[in-house]
Amino acid sequence: MRKAAVAAKLTPPSTLKCALLGLVGMVGLLISAVGPFKVPFAETLAKTYYRQAVLGLALMVALVAGVAIAVVKLFDPNQFKDQLVRWVHERTQRDLVLDGELRVSYFPKLALESGKASLSQRRSAREFAAIDKARVTIAWLPLLRGRLHIDSAEVDGLRAQLLRLKDGSTNVDDLAHDLAAVEAAAIDLDSLRLTHSSLQWNDEVAWQRGALSELNIELGRVADGVASPLTANARVDAPAAGIDARLQAKGRLLFDSAAGRIELARIDATLDGRALGIDNLALRVKGDLTALPRERALNADNVIVSAQHKSGLALYDSVLSIPELKWGEYRLSGSAASFDASVAHPDRRATLAIKLPRFEWAERALRNTAAQAQWSLVYGDARLRASGSSPLTLTLDDGPRLELPALEATAQLSHPALAAEAITRLAGRIEVDLPRRNAQANLTGQIAGNDAKLDVAVSDSAGRRRWSVDAELQRLDLDALLATSWLARWRDDTTGIDLSLLHDVAAQGRVRVGQLVVAGVQLASASARFDLDRSALALDPIAAQGYGAQLEAALRLDAAGATPHLVAKGSVNEVDLRRLLADLGASPGLEGRGALSWDVAAEGASVGSLRQALLGSLDLSLRSGALAGVDLRAALLDGRENLGKRVPAQQREFDRAASTRFTDMKAHFDLREQRARGQMLELNAASIRAAGEGDLLLDTGLLDLRLLATVGRGASELPGLAGVSVPLHVQGPWRAPRLAFD
Known part of the structure; x- marks a missing residue:
């Protein structure tokens, strides 16, 4: 043992x-x-x-x-499809359809991946959203410690339908309620990617439809208190809003649950395409945005909105700057705002600068705000500078309406045609009705030192702008306003006529002038109605009073083609010709009171070509007047001894001291081929009647008239000449012609 x-x-x-x-x-x-x-x-x-x-x-x-x-080999996630579908339906009353396979991978991280799937509308079989595939990866180490940490989430081919019903509710209200219940501290996501996606919306309240296509979004880490880089791009298509453009954006996203703050900082977004009714628009937005949900407030800082687009040869630039913008308790306020715009064109340049020292938006209106503006325009040789200020009101009732109720403006205009800089000071009100696409201004003040009243309206229908103007001036002295050197250009035949300013402009209205001075002629109660429609300008009627007569005329100018076309008609009755010629600075070679009418047309691209192409007629009828240059009675008496003899014609030079009194005088001229062809020329004196015809060359001013002077049979004051007819030949410069008696 x-x-x-x-x-x-x-x-x-x-x-x-x-x-x-x-x-x-x-x-x-x-x-x-x-x-x-x-x-x-x-x-x-x-x-x-x-x-x-x-x-x-x-x-x-x-x-x-x-x-x-x-x-790993024996686990099949697809066996849980039915349970997942039932859970989603019970939770959201929506139907989840998983067409693709569910896959799980374990290395190097736990990953869940699905194929095609779709989700229906709430309590409906209609599709709400669908995806081509999705993938979520989960870090192992936090998971082994009992904490879920999503390393990345990727969704490809998302297609979603957003709907706002007429009662104001949306088809995502239930999902938004569930998302709001998620605690911010529970969100921890290293990255999120959304690719090849699209989003469609239908707003039954605003009657708007649109879509975001080719949508791609990428986020960095999404966690409470952590700033995450954000990039996004998409194509925006909203036909009712006139938007078809490409959107790109980047920034930094931060949500802080302790502070109750959501921040989107360093925003840099661009929109390229058609927007705001403008083609080829490049819109850029920069700034910082902070939302405070607990306080129902939204703050924006360092906001800069810039836009640029090109139309034809014109390049448009604009910049809106707002250093600080606050929204809360249905109020929008800012400490300052500025807007700068410019237009650059080979033929013109314009700038506009508007500043708001402060502003506040409340109860659907912007009130108690003052605006300051400066405007400049360079068009050819013209320079215009203007500045003004006014209280500003913007209301949204019945659509956006802008009012400047107490505008005070000053403008300075310089041009080679002006003798000096023209200064205008106006005050009044301006109203802009955006829904109806019209605006109107009612202004009073001074234009070039003279009292003036100006009513202007503009409307935009189907993309075509039309102006309406009603202007009233107390006095307008064009002789003092216009430069002598510029007026001299119109006596040069080579001076071209440029009417491009009238192209594609539509305007109508009336101009009234109490006292008008032009080329020395003084008129009272002058008025003209005008209608400009796509390069065709009509002034009809034109009316004025002066020299005891009433002027009535009409003028039409067609500048649509390369060569302007001019038509002028008019008449003046009971005019005192002596006073008129004296104010014109012409030699008073003709006196009398009578009527003058004309109907002429011309076509040409220069002053000379217009005169050469002059066509029409001119009629003159005078009574109780005098014709300077010759005493016809004395000339006949001097030649009485040569009656019946063959002697050379007697020549008489123009004598300004001599004149022939007449009871009536009539003349009709046909204008053609650079000459005025006089027909039915007739002069009746006490005992003499002269009649005949002749020409006036318009380019040289040479006169060539052949008349027959006949002495009445009862002319006792012309003894020996009663019943005698004497040929007269008038020729030479029209200001001082020579006379030949045969």
């Missing part, structure tokens, strides 16, 4: 026990090496049983790996 006991003590332990003892020894050595104390017998056990320990550890690792592989 003693031998049996000794033998039992000498029997070696089993392999499993050896492996366990070896592991204990190796762990003890590790603790002894890094810990504050040494484990007894650890070194002995490790040396004695290390082979068994290594073998056991290898077997354990292999066992764990085998179990893991078996779980």
Whole structure:
């Protein structure tokens, strides 16, 4: 028995026990090496049983790996599809359809991936959203610690339908309620990507439809208190709003649950395409946006909105700057705002600058705000500068309406045609009705030092702008206003006529002038109605009073083609010709009171070509007047001795001191081929009647008339000449012609 006991003590332990003892020894050595104390017998056990320990550890690792592989191979996530579909339906009353396979991968991170899937509208079979595929990866280490940390989320081919009903509700209200219940601290996402997606919306309240296509969004880490970089791009299509453009944006997203703040900082967004009714628009927005949901407030800082677009040869630029903008309690306020715009064109340049020192929007209106503006225009040789200020009101009732109720403006105009800079000071009100696309201004003040009243309206229908003007001036002295050197250009035949300013302009209205001075002629109560329609200008009627007469005329100018076309008609009755010629600065060679009418037309691109192409007729009828240059009665008496004799014709030079009184005088001229062809020329004096015809050359001013002077049979004051007819030949410069009596 003693031998049996000794033998039992000498029997070696089993392999499993050896492996366990070896592991204990190796762990003890590790603790002894890094810990504050040494484990007894650890070194002995490790040396004695290390082979068994290594073998056991290898077997354990292999066992764990085998179990893991078996779980991976045998686990099929698709078997949970039905449970997931039921859970979604019970939770949201929406139908989830999983057309694609569900896949799970475990290395290097846990990943869940799905194929095509769709979600219906709430309590409806209509599709709300669908995806082509989605992938979510989860970090292992936080998961082993009992915390879910999503490493990345990717969604490809998302298609969603957003709808706002007539009652104001939307088809995402239930989902938004569930998202609002998620605590911000529970959100921790390293990255989020949305690619090849689209979003369509239908607003039954505003009757708007639109879509975001080719939508791509990429976010960095999304976690409470962590700033995340954001990039996005999409194509925006909203036909009712006139938008078809490409959108690109980037910024930094931050939400802070403790502070109750959501921040989108360093915003830099661009929109290229058609927007705001403008083609080829490049719109850029920069700034910082902060939302405070608890306070129902929204703040924007350093907002800069710039726009640029090109139309034909014109380049338009505009910049809106707002340093600080606050929204809260249905009020929008800002400390300042400025708007700068410019138009650059080979033929013209314009700038506009508007500043608002402060503004506040409340109750659908912008009130108690003052605006300051400066405007400049360079068009050819013309320079216009204007500035003004006014209280400003903007209301949204019945559509946006803008009012400047107390405008005070000053403008300076310089042009080679002006003798000096023309200064205008006006005050009044301006109203702009955006829904009806019209505006009107009622202004009074001074234009070039004279009292004036100006009513202007503009409307835009189907993209065509039409102006309406009613202007009234107390006095207008064009002789003092216009430069002498500029007026002299119109006496040069080579001076071209440029009417491009009238192209594609539509305007109508009336101009009234109490006293009008032009070329020395003084008129009273002058007025003209005008109608300009696509380069065709009509002034009809034109009316004025002067020199005891009433002027009535009409003028039509067609500048649509390369060569302007002019038509003028008119008449003046009971005019005092002597006073008229005296004010014109012409020699008073003709006196009398009577009527003048004309009907002429011309076509040409220069002053000379217009005169050469002059066509029409001119009629003159005078009574109780005098014709200067010759005393016809004395000339006949001087030639009485040569009656019946063959002698050379008597020549008489123009004598300004001499004149022939007449009871009536009539003349009709046909204008053609650069000459005025006089027909039915007739002059009746007390005892003499002269009649005939002739020409006036318009380019040289040479006169050539052939008349027959007949003495009445009862002319006792012309003894020996009664019943005699004497041919007269009038020729030479029209200002001082020579007379020949045959």
